[in-house]
Structures are given as structure tokens and as C-alpha cells.
Amino acid sequence: MSIGAVLRAGVIASSICLASGLVLTFAGGADAAARILLQVGVLVLLGTPVARVVVSIVEYAQERDWTFTLLTVVVLVELLAGAVAALMFNRRL
Amino acid sequence: MITVTPVLALIIFVAGAIAGSLGALLGLGGGIFLVPFLNLGLSFPITVAAAISLTTVIATSSSVSAGRAGKQLINMRLGMLLEVATAAGSLLGGVTAQLLAQTTLQKLFGVTSAIVAVIMLSRLQRRNVILDPSVDPGILGGRFHEDESGGTVTYRVKRLPVALVASFIAGNVSSLLGIGGGFIKVPVLNAWCGVPMRAAAATSAFMIGVTATAGAVIYYGRGQLVPALAAAGVLGVQLGSWAGLRFGQRASAKWLKLMMAIVLFVIAVMMLVRGSRS
Numbered sequence: 001m002s003i004g005a006v007l008r009a010g011v012i013a014s015s016i017c018l019a020s021g022l023v024l025t026f027a028g029g030a031d032a033a034a035r036i037l038l039q040v041g042v043l044v045l046l047g048t049p050v051a052r053v054v055v056s057i058v059e060y061a062q063e064r065d066w067t068f069t070l071l072t073v074v075v076l077v078e079l080l081a082g083a084v085a086a087l088m089f090n091r092r093l
Numbered sequence: 094m095i096t097v098t099p100v101l102a103l104i105i106f107v108a109g110a111i112a113g114s115l116g117a118l119l120g121l122g123g124g125i126f127l128v129p130f131l132n133l134g135l136s137f138p139i140t141v142a143a144a145i146s147l148t149t150v151i152a153t154s155s156s157v158s159a160g161r162a163g164k165q166l167i168n169m170r171l172g173m174l175l176e177v178a179t180a181a182g183s184l185l186g187g188v189t190a191q192l193l194a195q196t197t198l199q200k201l202f203g204v205t206s207a208i209v210a211v212i213m214l215s216r217l218q219r220r221n222v223i224l225d226p227s228v229d230p231g232i233l234g235g236r237f238h239e240d241e242s243g244g245t246v247t248y249r250v251k252r253l254p255v256a257l258v259a260s261f262i263a264g265n266v267s268s269l270l271g272i273g274g275g276f277i278k279v280p281v282l283n284a285w286c287g288v289p290m291r292a293a294a295a296t297s298a299f300m301i302g303v304t305a306t307a308g309a310v311i312y313y314g315r316g317q318l319v320p321a322l323a324a325a326g327v328l329g330v331q332l333g334s335w336a337g338l339r340f341g342q343r344a345s346a347k348w349l350k351l352m353m354a355i356v357l358f359v360i361a362v363m364m365l366v367r368g369s370r371s
Contacts, residue, residue, distance in 0.1 A: 003169075007159035007302075011152060015331060018324035025321050026099045038320035045148055045327065046309060048155050049302040056173060072173055075303060078180035082307040085188060086314020 010048025017041030109329025117337030143271025154302030182264025187311030199368030210357035268308025
């Protein structure tokens with residue numbers, strides 16, 4: 001799967017979730033479904049760049065370009081560190 | 094906390110559409126217009142404005158780059174390398190934003206915008222384009238076809254440490270203030286590192302998705318991201334950037350730079366005034 005395809009799939013999936021979640025929020029009567037759709041939409045959106053980085057790692061590794069494989073792995077670790085930082089913040093406050 | 098009403102969602106959708114079209118036109122990502130609007134216009138806390146804006150930055154980056162991936166305008170290698178620096182800066186910025194006062198963040202926003210506007214204006218005439226297509230672009234350089242002139246543009250990346258430092262700062266400011274950070278990276282890459290404006294903008298737009306994610310995760314974890322408002326913003330920005338991109342392809346690089354500088358000055362003044370009032 002190419003980088004372009006990953007980005008497109010992520011954007012389309014999250015946009016559909018967010019749009020239907022937003023419509024349901026104001027339509028009323030389906031609060032739980034609306035909340036889940038919005039949360040999924042946000043998480044898919046946040047996950048799209050992460051997925052793009054993972055695909056890049058695979059692509060560089062296939063090309064045996066180890067310098068760029070390593071650099072891209074570092075980027076992935078940084079993204080995961082953001083999630084860890086968020087969790088730590090919540091525990092302390 | 095903020096009460097989500099259909100009217101508020103609609104306002105943010107429209108604001109997102111306008112910000113997105115301007116952002117796409119300038120290669121900025123839209124956040125630089127959306128944050129001042131949400132913070133100054135709608136009086137959202139700057140952290141809440143930043144969280145919404147960062148999600149729109151991710152969406153813009155992803156959709157814009159999806160269409161461009163595979164074409165030569167995005168310099169993937171340079172982007173990946175600089176992402177190491179932007180993501181690190183972004184992590185730091187997301188944490189710092191939780192600790193600083195709103196007025197401090199506003200002043201920071203104003204000062205940074207003004208500095209970059211000055212850089213843009215002073216470099217208006219430079220093109221940094223090597224027109225000889227036989228030039229070796231090296232590992233990090235690039236080559237792309239320019240529709241305006243019909244020629245092939247080849248460039249080498251100069252002063253890599255400068256690009257890395259600028260990327261770190263851009264990443265930091267991105268998460269701190271909820272913007273893409275392109276307004277720092279693009280001028281620096283163009284003015285000092287030999288990257289043509291178009292390639293700098295495309296590569297920056299490609300990078301800001303990852304940059305914004307590193308920071309957005311922290312806002313999300315802290316509960317500062319209101320999903321319904323983020324949804325309205327994201328959908329608006331998507332619509333706007335789609336429209337802006339169609340128009341932007343016909344605009345000249347010089348016109349882009351000039352418009353970028355004017356917009357930055359206006360935002361700088363507004364943020365400094367609000368930040369000093371407290």
C-alpha cells in the first residue's frame with residue numbers, strides 16, 4: 001500500500017465518521033452512537049500520519065535504505081512518546 | 094466547558110473552510126488563521142483552539158499530500174529527515190503548552206509571526222532555482238516539473254543544520270500554538286536551504302501531519318479536544334483546502350510570498366495586542 005493510498009483512506013474514513021457523528025449529534029436521540037463515531041473519527045485522523053510513517057519504514061527497509069529506515073523508526077518512536085506523555089500527564093494531574 | 098450548539102459548529106465549519114482555502118493557497122495548513130479566530134473571535138482558551146486546529150492541520154496535510162504523493166513536488170527524503178526534528182519539537186511544545194499562561198502563548202504567536210513576515214519580505218526576489226536539469230540533486234535534493242514555465246526544476250539542499258533547527262522550532266511552535274509550522278519551515282527552506290518555494294510548501298504540507306499528531310495526542314490525552322468541534326473544523330478545512338488548492342496552482346510564487354507576509358503581520362499585531370491586555 002502506497003503512502004498516498006494510506007493518507008487517502010485515512011482521510012476518507014475519518015471524514016465519514018466525523019460527518020455522520022456531527023449529524024447524529026444534532027439530530028438527537030442517538031447520543032451514544034454520535035459520541036462513538038466522533039471518537040473513532042478523531043482517532044482514525046490521529047492514526048493516519050502514524051500509519052503513513054509505518055508504511056515509510058517498510059518501504060525504506062524494502063529498498064535496503066537503512067539510514068532512512070532508522071530515521072523513520074525514530075519518527076515513529078517520537079509519535080509513540082507523545083501518547084506516553086499524554087498518559088503520564090493525566091496520571092499526575 | 095464549551096457548549097456545542099449547531100450554530101457554533103456551523104461557524105467553525107465556515108471558519109475552517111475559509112482558513113483551509115487560504116492555508117492551501119499559501120502552503121500553511123490553515124491553522125494559523127483558525128487559532129486566532131477561535132481564540133480571539135470566539136474566546137476559546139488557546140489550548141482548546143490549538144487542539145481543534147491541530148486536528149484540521151492533520152486532515153489538511155493528509156488530504157493534500159494524498160493527491161500529491163508519487164509526484165515529485167514532495168521531497169519525501171528531506172521530509173522524513175526533518176520530521177525527526179519537527180516531531181521532537183512538537184512533543185516538547187505540546188507539554189510546554191500545558192504549563193504556559195494564555196497571554197504568554199499569544200505574545201509568542203505574535204512575535205513569531207512578525208519575524209517570519211519580515212524574512213518573507215526581505216527574500217521576495219530570490220528564486221533559488223537551478224534551471225540546468227543536468228545538476229546532480231544529491232541524496233536530499235529534488236527535481237520536479239514546473240507547469241508554469243514548462244521546464245524541469247532541479248535543486249540541491251544547502252545548509253542542512255539550518256533546516257533541522259528551523260524544523261525543530263517549527264515543530265515546537267506547531268504544538269505550542271496549534272498551527273502547522275509551515276510558516277517557519279517554508280521560508281527557511283526557501284530562503285536559506287535552496288529549496289524552491291513550491292517544493293518547500295509541498296514538503297512542509299506533507300510533514301505537518303506527523304508534526305501535528307505528536308502534539309495533538311497530548312491535547313487529546315488532556316481532554317482539551319472537543320470532538321464535535323474538531324469534526325466541524327476538519328470538515329470545513331477539508332472543503333476549503335480542496336477549493337484553495339485548485340486556485341493555488343495558478344498563483345505565482347512571488348504573489349504567494351507577498352500575501353503570506355501581509356497575513357502574518359496582521360495576525361502578529363492582533364495577537365500582541367490581545368496578549369498584552371491580559
